[in-house]
Amino acid sequence: xxxxxxxxxxxxxxxxxxxxxxxxxxxxxxxxxxxxxxxxxxxxxxxxxxxxxxxxxxxxxxxxxxxxxxxxxxxxxxxxxxxxxxxxxxxxxxxxxxxxxxxxxxxxxxxxxxxxxxxxxxxxxxxxxxxxxxxxxxxxxxxxxxxxxxxxxxxxxxxxxxxxxxxxxxxxxxxxxxxxxxxxxxxxxxxxxxxxxxxxxxxxxxxxxxxxxxxxxxxxxxxxxxxxxxxxxxxxxxxxxxxxxxxxxxxxxxxxxxxxxxxxxxxxxxxxxxxxxxxxxxxxxxxxxxxxxxxxxxxxxxxxxxxxxxxxx
Numbered sequence: 296x297x298x299x300x301x302x303x304x305x306x307x308x309x310x311x312x313x314x315x316x317x318x319x320x321x322x323x324x325x326x327x328x329x330x331x332x333x334x335x336x337x338x339x340x341x342x343x344x345x346x347x348x349x350x351x352x353x354x355x356x357x358x359x360x361x362x363x364x365x366x367x368x369x370x371x372x373x374x375x376x377x378x379x380x381x382x383x384x385x386x387x388x389x390x391x392x393x394x395x396x397x398x399x400x401x402x403x404x405x406x407x408x409x410x411x412x413x414x415x416x417x418x419x420x421x422x423x424x425x426x427x428x429x430x431x432x433x434x435x436x437x438x439x440x441x442x443x444x445x446x447x448x449x450x451x452x453x454x455x456x457x458x459x460x461x462x463x464x465x466x467x468x469x470x471x472x473x474x475x476x477x478x479x480x481x482x483x484x485x486x487x488x489x490x491x492x493x494x495x496x497x498x499x500x501x502x503x504x505x506x507x508x509x510x511x512x513x514x515x516x517x518x519x520x521x522x523x524x525x526x527x528x529x530x531x532x533x534x535x536x537x538x539x540x541x542x543x544x545x546x547x548x549x550x551x552x553x554x555x556x557x558x559x560x561x562x563x564x565x566x567x568x569x570x571x572x573x574x575x576x577x578x579x580x581x582x583x584x585x586x587x588x589x590x591x592x593x594x595x596x597x598x599x600x601x602x603x604x605x606x607x608x
Contacts (some may be wrong), residue, residue: 299371301335302364304328305343306589310362313350335360386569392421393442394495396520397560399429400585401457402442405578415573424494424518433565439572442579444499445561446509453561454568454576457584460594461556464524464541465533467548479507487511488533491518500535521582524549538594544589552592 307317307328315376316330318325329409336343343357353361393402397421406418421438423429426446430440433451463477471477471485482504489511490497497516504511514532517523520540526533528547537558560569562576586594 298331298334301331302367304331305335305357305361305364306350306368308332308344309353309357309469312352314346315432316429332333347468355598388417388419389440389571389575390419390421390438391431391440391442391575392423392438393443394426394520395422395424396430396537397442398422399542400539401579401582403583404585405575408578409575422590424496424520426495431562432565433563434566439564440568440576443561443563443565446563446588451607452564452567454564454580455559456562456576456579457560458557459560460538460540460551461531461535461558461586462541462594463549463550464527464536464545465529465550467546469533471533472548472550475550477550478553479503479509482509482511482533482535485511486514488523488526488532489513489516490520490523491516494520496520496536505522538586538590539584541590543589545587545590549593 301322309319311317311320312329315325318328321328330587332343339356339360341356342354343352343360344353367491368399391402391406402420406420409418421429421432422434426443429438429441430446430448430451435439442456444459445455450581463471465472471524473483489502492498494517511533515526517526518540520536521542524541524547525538528534528545538549541577562572562579564572
């Protein structure tokens with residue numbers, strides 16, 4: 296396989312018409328350039344240039360080779376530029392995955408800002424309702440950063456981003472909304488809009504209920520995290536969900552649990568984040584979790600001693 300240096304020499308000779316001038320262009324010596332060209336001719340088993348009194352002239356084989364040589368040299372230079380830009384967090388591709396409910400309150404504003412301020416960075420996003428699926432994407436190098444509830448797996452690198460509250464969503468006239476906060480024990484026998492098994496929240500909530508010895512009555516299930524509070528507000532029961540699942544203009548009531556129930560959110564990477572990923576993760580931490588103003592107001596009224604989440608702008 297021809298070396299990149301040999302191809303650079305062929306291109307320089309084609310452009311200058313002289314081995315001496317090619318050596319100057321490449322900041323090399325004339326014997327070194329001649330050696331590279333001779334090596335290339337041995338590999339191609341043909342003569343690529345004729346040496347004449349006034350310089351050199353490419354043979355038909357040389358002219359055929361120089362076009363591909365130019366593309367190879369430019370591709371190598373482009374690869375270096377791309378790698379340098381990504382290393383300096385100034386370009387490249389950033390592949391993201393996130394829990395379905397976190398797209399709007401946590402990622403959307405940061406991605407929008409990056410599109411405006413860093414247009415040279417291409418961002419892709421994959422949403423998931425299952426933590427194992429998202430972690431698998433990180434493990435298989437299909438994504439660079441996954442934003443999830445902090446997993447217990449120890450072979451990933453995790454950077455804390457935000458804290459998210461778990462809340463009760465219910466119709467405004469539900470008896471549980473008459474009190475400022477709700478105890479988990481209050482859910483005993485209460486009709487519940489639960490999550491389908493393909494949503495990771497399903498097993499997680501079942502474990503939480505079992506640990507508390509509470510047995511709500513599941514009346515229906517949904518795979519879509521944001522659908523659960525909406526179905527609850529429509530009168531089908533109550534929903535226990537991350538506050539990120541409660542959309543702006545939510546038509547129901549939202550209550551905190553007592554004691555306050557929170558989960559940690561983290562950016563998960565397969566190793567220490569590279570500069571591009573680290574810069575994005577830093578912006579996520581600075582942005583934090585955004586909660587719709589109406590929901591934030593309800594939660595602040597529920598527990599005045601607790602500093603409320605930042606409202607969405």
